[in-house]
Amino acid sequence: EIVLTQSPGTLSLSPGERATLSCRASQSVSSSYLAWYQQRPGQAPRLLLFGASSRATGIPDRFGGSGSGTDFTLTISRLEPEDFAIYYCQQYGSSPPVTFGPGTTVDIK
Amino acid sequence: QVQLVESGGGVVQPGRSLRLSCAASGFSFSSYGMHWVRQAPGKGLEWVAVMSYDGSYKYHVDSVKGRFTISRDNSKNTLYLQMTSLRAEDTAVYYCAKDSGNLNSLDYWGQGTLVTVSS
Numbered sequence: 001e002i003v004l005t006q007s008p009g010t011l012s013l014s015p016g017e018r019a020t021l022s023c024r025a026s027q028s029v030s031s032s033y034l035a036w037y038q039q040r041p042g043q044a045p046r047l048l049l050f051g052a053s054s055r056a057t058g059i060p061d062r063f064g065g066s067g068s069g070t071d072f073t074l075t076i077s078r079l080e081p082e083d084f085a086i087y088y089c090q091q092y093g094s095s096p097p098v099t100f101g102p103g104t105t106v107d108i109k
Numbered sequence: 110q111v112q113l114v115e116s117g118g119g120v121v122q123p124g125r126s127l128r129l130s131c132a133a134s135g136f137s138f139s140s141y142g143m144h145w146v147r148q149a150p151g152k153g154l155e156w157v158a159v160m161s162y163d164g165s166y167k168y169h170v171d172s173v174k175g176r177f178t179i180s181r182d183n184s185k186n187t188l189y190l191q192m193t194s195l196r197a198e199d200t201a202v203y204y205c206a207k208d209s210g211n212l213n214s215l216d217y218w219g220q221g222t223l224v225t226v227s228s
Binding site: 037046047086088092101 | 213214
């Protein structure tokens, strides 16, 4: 089973600042099978990025992704008030087919 | 537009059963794999199960194997999760989610239904 770890656990930033979130896999993951989700309080998760760097429909271009192998990064170039949320990475594998990281909380400093 | 609406949650005693439903609309349901994902109060996301578009493939996470069963009825555009032998640790919001079709992400999610297992 591929285990995902995310760091930091919490990121405290101000609106307008840049956020850099890390997702590390216990084994190599094809970048095609790495996705990122945003979950705002009281809401369902929303797909942000798939294939490590492709934005989902309607996602603004301040969200970007990169990485390969075991290290992936989600970057939010300039934080808007609605971006303060929890972010999860997810990989599509074999057994089990899907796993999520524990999440990174981006909160207002 | 894609809509996924879960139902069937509620309060249930340990050891009892519950069936969740997810009504889908706005896309060709019979063409996509579907997932269940849960989230315990204040915790992260835990993937639970997946079923292929035609029902020929399904997989459950180890923590629910033998107790939960995913199924679907393509004639009714509905996904199900039959949960038996419920435990306190199964208490969570249960989300259904649509597979993107490219085996890389879950592109649409319902709003979830809360299951509380308590005596």
